[in-house]
Each structure stands twice: as C-alpha cells, then as structure tokens.
Amino acid sequence: MAVTIKDVAQRSGYAVGTVSRVLNSSASVSDTAREKILATVEELGFTPNNNARQLKQREGRGYGIIVKGAGNRLFAGIVEEMQRRFSAAGKTVTLHYLDEDNDEVEQAVQLCRERKPLGILFLGGNRENFVRKFTSVPCPCVLVTTRADSLGFSNLSSVCTDDVAGAAEAMGHLLDAGHREVGVIGGDSSVLTPAMGSNTSALRLLGCQQAHLQRGLSFDPNRQAVAARFSLQGGYDAACRLLDHNPGITAIFAMADIMAIGALRAIQDRGLRVPEDISIVGYDGIEQSAYCIPRLTTVRQNAGRLAQRSVDILLQHTEGTEAVHEIIPFQLVCGESVRKVP
Amino acid sequence: MAVTIKDVAQRSGYAVGTVSRVLNSSASVSDTAREKILATVEELGFTPNNNARQLKQREGRGYGIIVKGAGNRLFAGIVEEMQRRFSAAGKTVTLHYLDEDNDEVEQAVQLCRERKPLGILFLGGNRENFVRKFTSVPCPCVLVTTRADSLGFSNLSSVCTDDVAGAAEAMGHLLDAGHREVGVIGGDSSVLTPAMGSNTSALRLLGCQQAHLQRGLSFDPNRQAVAARFSLQGGYDAACRLLDHNPGITAIFAMADIMAIGALRAIQDRGLRVPEDISIVGYDGIEQSAYCIPRLTTVRQNAGRLAQRSVDILLQHTEGTEAVHEIIPFQLVCGESVRKVP
C-alpha cells in the first residue's frame, strides 16, 4: 500500500541497497545514482518506515528528551531551548512526555531497545527510579534539574541548580526583610533524614533551615512546613493549612511558582493581601510568575543555561568524555510579593 | 543483547509462534502453555520489540492522540480525561505532542504508516492541513475543538464548542453590563471574509459582531480588534496596543484565558485596575483562570464532556458508524473581572 524502498529501487533502476545508502547518506554512492534516486524518492513521495529502519539499525542517529510532567512550565522553557540547541548542532531529537507517575527510566530502557538513541536528556527524573533500573540504559544520559553525582553511574551526567542554596536565598530574603514566622510549602519533605539527599523538596527544606541557622534563628519544619502537590490547587490548599495552623505567619516560601500562585489566591480569598499582610516567594521563575498580580518574587532557575549545558554535555559525552555534574547559578528575582517588616 | 521472543520460546519449550499468541492474547492457546510462557516472560523480563511488532502487524491495537501545543492548558485538561476514558474502555492510547508550527496531519500519516492506530484524536488541528493531506489518513479520526463538518471527510468526525455563540455570549455579557467600547484580542482575524469559516479567531470575531448587531450596536473589527499570539506575552502586548489606540475602551474580550491573563498584567502596569477601570472576559476556562487576581470571567469550554464525547465517538466510529459532528455546550463563568457600568 504505502510506497517502500523497493518501489524506489525498481523505479530508479538501482538495487535497494543503493537506495538505502543514499537515504542514509553513507559514503560511497555515485552522484549519478544519488541524483536519480533522490528524484525518484521525491516523485514517489517515499518516506522510510522507521519500524523497519530501527529494527535493523544497530545504532540510531538521534537523541531523546524524556520530560516528566507535560504541564511543567519550567521544563517547557528548557525543552524549547534544548531543541534549538540540538538543531543548531545538526542533530535530530525526539520528545517523549510522561505523566508524573510513570517511570522515566523504564521509558528510557524501552527507548534504547527500540530507538537506540545516541543519548538521552531527562527532565524531572526521580532518583529512586534511576537507582533501581538505570544500569539497563546503555547510552550517555544527563539528568537535568536533579543532582546525579552521588548516584555514581558512569554514563549519567547531571546539570542542575543548587537547591539548598536556592532555597536558602529565598528564605534568607524573607528573613532579612524582617519576617520571623515563615511558612513553607513544599513537596513531600517528611523525609528530613540522612537519606534526604535524594529529594528536591528535602534539599530545599534544608536550605530553609540553613538560612535560619546562619542568622541565629530556629526553624521547625514539622510546624512551619507543609507538603503539597506541585500544582495550583496544591499551593492553594497548603496555604490554607498553613494559615489555619500558624496564625502568626507573615510570609510564605513556596517551592514552586505554580504553588505560589495558588497560595496567592488562597490568601486573597481569606481577605488578606500580598504583600501587605503576607509576603510570598516562589521558586523556578516560570514565565507566569512575571504576570501575577502582584508580580512574584522568585528564585529563577536559568532555563536557557540549564538547557545549553545539558545538550553540550550530552554531545561531548557521546564523543566519549566522562560524566560531569554541573551546577548552574540561579538568581533571586524581586517582584512585588515581599514586604519589608519595619 | 536484549531478550527476545526467541529466548522465551527456547526457555519455555514452546515455539515462537505460540509465545506470540499468548502475548497477543489470541484465541487458541492451552492454559498450560499460557501459564508456562507467561511465567517465562516474567522470569526473563521480556518486553516485546514494538518495531518488529508493528512492522509485521497489519493493524495496530491502540489509539493515538495528537496534541498541537504542549503548553495549552485547555488541551491538557482534555487529554487527561481522554486517557481516563480510553483506559476505562480497556483501550491503550499513545500521546504525541507537536509544536504549533508542525503539521499534525503529516504526523498522523506517519503514525498510520508506522503505528497503524485504530483511530486518532486531534487536539488543536489546523483546517488547512486537513484539507491538504487528510485523504492519506485511512483510520477514523475526530478533530476536537475545531469544526470539521464542512470538510466533508467520511472518516473525520468533530467535537467542539460553538465558537460564534461562545464569543457572542462573552461579548454580550460585556455589552449588557453597559460597556460600549470593547476591545478584542484574538488570533489572526485579518480574514473576516466568506472563507473565514476556517478560522477559530474569525468565528469568534463573528460572534462579537453578532452580539453587537443583536443589540443594535455597531462593531468595527479593524478598529476594535487586534491579533495576537495565544500566549501571556501576546495578550500583554495586544492589550497595550488596544489601550494606546482606543483610549475610550472600558472592556476587553480576549479569545483565550492565557491572553486575558497577559492583558490583566498589562492593564495593571498602566496604573489601571480590573474591573474598576477596564473589564475583561476570557475564553476557555482553564484552571489558571480561577486563580487570577481578580478571578477571570470566562467562557468555559467543557473539557470533560469534550473529551468524553470525542473518545466515545471515535470508539463507535471504529465500529463502523458514520462521521458525526457534535457541538458541546459552553458556559459563561462569572469571576471578578467584569464591572457593570452604571
């Protein structure tokens, strides 16, 4: 039914092997053959069947990006820049979006079996999944946005922001503005244990603690921090709980802008105002945060640089260099959501 | 390297054909064989190679969803419900995200060649692309969110909101609140021509016009409407242009919530307030719209129902029924962004 390489061969008068060679732009084909075959491909509107191609090919030619959380705006910005960068390098790349509850490493294993990518970029991976199955992924990879140095895989690099320092800066900004009772909205930080190195929320919580310690203040996560889903509703609900249980709170640090935006609304709905009554600092620096009313003060992760370095490292890694673990600087962006306490 | 069906056959003592049969749960396999083989599959951790499978299979078993615009929050909500519905029906479905500038029909053609889906759902398609190439898509499809009745393909259904009526209601709401100079932020509506049936923005613009006409008012799109990208920045810029050129404006209708949110911020930045100085109505009813400050008044498309009906129609369509074109009711959701003019 569909036109195959065989049709092209027949029509052009060459063998399928030769057609395949021009399609894969491999070395030795005469110009005459190339031209004739390309013309025939055009004429017949031939497109290669990737199933067959990848079944046979022992090594693919493209790269893969696995994104966990299609709705994540920070990731969206990073992905865009990654695509630009790949195409600037003349490489092809395919995107794969996953739900929060899917296993990205399993997906990668599958991808390697079927697509045999030259390398994979992970956006938003879960360390546990890597620990469990990453040995089955043979190609160079880089985990973006999460640290992977302690994982110790020789084919896994990482590029991320320093979560501890970022959170410490956010919290420090609030403390330095005079706030003494700051609520924290995070992910699952129930695990403030030695093993917590594995968890972004826990790292950021640690940053909160450090900021207090550095200023000779005390911080009680059990009382001041609440866990929440990284969503508008999650931030909304968490802010409500915080306000209910800690009436003395004058500021909130949300570990993601999306939650901060939810919190903004929750505060408003209680008849309070930001920043007059409650100050808020977010995290990520997604586009959205600059459009809020009030504009959100937030820790901006450098999406462009995160993307660039990830791609560059992956590309080098493919050439045979070792895994590297890079930290990208963040930036505290001051909006209108923080008030100085006199 | 990876474990194949051959390994399973060898280890279990059956032929590859038999293994294949239990994998595809086809009729005739003895319970003994099934058990033994399933156990071996488990033991060896075998996963079928889809390349080989799809290369051979003359008909796939799953469905496809092609989403144009990974960042579109309306689509995100619809997709979620679609997935639930497919899995409730015991069907598997694969998601494919495309950029705004990719050709979704081309993607579908490719998909049909390589994945041979039983049916495809399109979110956010471009009518021109369908006109150009849809004849090459052999399976039943439904275009969601855009009308396809006038396209006349026997294997293309559609499920959408009535854009003209929706926009008319939004605009009517503003007019009935006493606004007389309403600016409109839309897509490319330069084509207010007889051929405009092809363009969502143009349909919504038509709705604006109707709302005016019905009330004996006049509406001049050239003066009152500006085109914009469907993004925060697009809405922001458009609002600025509108405010610059039409100082008399007291309200704005944005053809997407995302643009309305951008407009909200633009108005604020000019020292004006919503709704005291300028009223705003959005379109879509994305989650975000309920978290804005002020909460957005918007025309809510019924994402759940849109999803349900799309899936149901596709499933029936696969069983052989004819293409249908269904309109899903919308709902004007009143937020806090519209003020009644005394």
Next chain:
DNA sequence: CTGAAAGCGCTTACAG
C-alpha cells in the same frame, strides 16, 4: 492447540 515457515521494510557486511 501448536509448530514451521514466510515475510514485514529496511540496513549492512560481503563480494565484485
């Protein structure tokens, strides 16, 4: 119910 065999559309050594 099960096995042996053909073949899906390609790529890639192997000869020439």
Next chain:
DNA sequence: CTGAAAGCGCTTACAG
C-alpha cells in the same frame, strides 16, 4: 561504486 543476500524480532496464515 553497486548488487545480492542475510537477518533484525516479530506476526500470521498454513498445516497438522
């Protein structure tokens, strides 16, 4: 530079 052939990992009539 080019052709003929093997084979990637599966599915699916075809026999039995």
